[in-house]
Amino acid sequence: xxxxxxxxxxxxxxxxxxxxxxxxxxxxxxxxxxxxxxxxxxxxxxxxxxxxxxxxxxxxxxxxxxxxxxxxxxxxxxxxxxxxxxxxxxxxxxxxxxxxxxxxxxxxxxxxxxxxxxxxxxxxxxxxxxxxxxxxxxxxxxxxxxxxxxxxxxxxxxxxxxxxxxxxxxxxxxxxxxxxxxxxxxxxxxxxxxxxxxxxxxxxxxxxxxxxxxxxxxxxxxxxxxxxxxxxxxxxxxxxxxxxxxxxxxxxxxxxxxxxxxxxxxxxxxxxxxxxxxxxxxxxxxxxxxxxxxxxxxxxxxxxxxxxxxxxxxxxxxxxxxxxxxxxxxxxxxxxxxxxxxxxxxxxxxxxxxxxxxxxxxxxxxxxxxxxxxxxxxxxxxxxxxxxxxxxxxxxxxxxxxxxxxxxxxxxxxxxxxxxxxx
Numbered sequence: 240x241x242x243x244x245x246x247x248x249x250x251x252x253x254x255x256x257x258x259x260x261x262x263x264x265x266x267x268x269x270x271x272x273x274x275x276x277x278x279x280x281x282x283x284x285x286x287x288x289x290x291x292x293x294x295x296x297x298x299x300x301x302x303x304x305x306x307x308x309x310x311x312x313x314x315x316x317x318x319x320x321x322x323x324x325x326x327x328x329x330x331x332x333x334x335x336x337x338x339x340x341x342x343x344x345x346x347x348x349x350x351x352x353x354x355x356x357x358x359x360x361x362x363x364x365x366x367x368x369x370x371x372x373x374x375x376x377x378x379x380x381x382x383x384x385x386x387x388x389x390x391x392x393x394x395x396x397x398x399x400x401x402x403x404x405x406x407x408x409x410x411x412x413x414x415x416x417x418x419x420x421x422x423x424x425x426x427x428x429x430x431x432x433x434x435x436x437x438x439x440x441x442x443x444x445x446x447x448x449x450x451x452x453x454x455x456x457x458x459x460x461x462x463x464x465x466x467x468x469x470x471x472x473x474x475x476x477x478x479x480x481x482x483x484x485x486x487x488x489x490x491x492x493x494x495x496x497x498x499x500x501x502x503x504x505x506x507x508x509x510x511x512x513x514x515x516x517x518x519x520x521x522x523x524x525x526x527x528x529x530x531x532x533x534x535x536x537x538x539x540x541x542x543x544x545x546x547x548x549x550x551x552x553x554x555x556x557x558x559x560x561x562x563x564x565x566x567x568x569x570x571x572x573x574x575x576x577x578x579x580x581x582x583x584x585x586x587x588x589x590x591x592x593x594x595x596x597x598x599x600x601x602x603x604x605x606x607x608x609x610x611x612x613x614x615x616x617x618x619x620x621x622x623x624x625x626x627x628x629x630x631x632x633x634x635x636x637x638x639x640x641x642x643x644x645x646x647x648x649x650x651x652x653x654x655x656x657x658x659x660x661x662x
Contacts, residue, residue, distance in 0.1 A: 262295035277377040337365035414445040425469035443478040451557035465505040467498035486524035514565025572596035
């Protein structure tokens with residue numbers, strides 16, 4: 240729905256007290272220097288939805304170089320379309336220059352993916368250049384009005400995720416926009432427009448052209464923002480799940496439970512790590528490989544199988560080494576937690592990945608009563624002092640199978656054989 244003139248809305252629920260003071264400083268500095276500047280995108284959307292924005296972004300007609308000149312603590316980032324990051328301590332305000340909606344300077348690859356876009360425009364151009372209508376809303380802090388060129392307010396009211404312009408063209412420009420649609424649907428509880436959903440098969444093919452490092456960034460946004468369970472439920476019902484995680488089991492209750500657990504930790508402001516979710520998502524593949532090639536859980540072979548499992552995933556999403564190592568160590572601890580060899584208990588309790596491996600075992604126990612009993616044992620022993628812990632360790636069944644001592648082959652100690660007398 241294109242509009243030649245913007246709709247200005249002054250009857251809204253945005254409270255000035257909810258605005259970020261650093262973002263207001265950026266807007267004031269730009270306007271005092273003679274430029275136009277507005278709050279834009281997700282912060283306006285979230286404020287209208289009654290949720291606290293994670294970030295505040297500013298759009299302006301100042302070029303990136305002009306922004307950098309105005310703010311001493313700023314730097315330019317991005318090749319495809321440079322933007323400025325203005326730093327206030329740990330807080331970063333992203334400042335983007337208005338972009339043209341359509342122009343001849345957009346560079347695309349053979350698939351239609353935008354690789355370079357550095358043509359500037361005005362406010363209307365910028366609105367039509369954005370991806371979703373609900374992300375193309377601007378807030379004028381001086382007049383306290385919402386500026387809407389693309390029907391974003393209507394889509395917010397109907398809880399609808401809709402692209403601005405032709406969906407096929409917008410997804411060809413950047414297939415990652417489908418992942419963004421899933422993320423917004425999970426976060427806001429909105430419905431993805433049918434015109435977008437209909438293109439998912441094509442997106443699943445195109446997304447393989449996206450750099451694996453960028454897809455890891457999207458992985459973090461999808462699953463570590465507090466809406467992981469809903470994002471996974473959306474993703475697993477599409478072929479995209481295999482484009483991103485070719486060896487996963489989409490129907491695994493372990494994955495769904497882990498996503499829910501992650502959301503609970505985010506809500507409680509507890510630490511979360513992508514390495515744990517990597518371990519969960521790839522567990523089915525790792526476990527299957529172990530059952531086939533390493534039924535005795537030999538540590539060396541288990542390490543090699545973990546490496547092979549992670550190598551397949553790396554071809555699709557570039558998981559940094561610290562997180563892949565985390566996943567491998569969690570996997571390797573699983574048989575040790577289950578077997579509970581008395582001589583290894585204290586060493587396991589002191590392992591740097593014990594807590595994560597224990598949480599992993601507890602999740603596995605949700606579908607296996609035997610593992611649940613084992614996890615309960617580990618939960619109890621953590622709460623005891625050293626003497627009480629030793630009591631639990633002593634109560635474990637011992638492996639009574641002893642290794643046979645090999646006899647010395649020294650001839651000096653050998654008893655004479657009857658054959659020795661035969662000469």
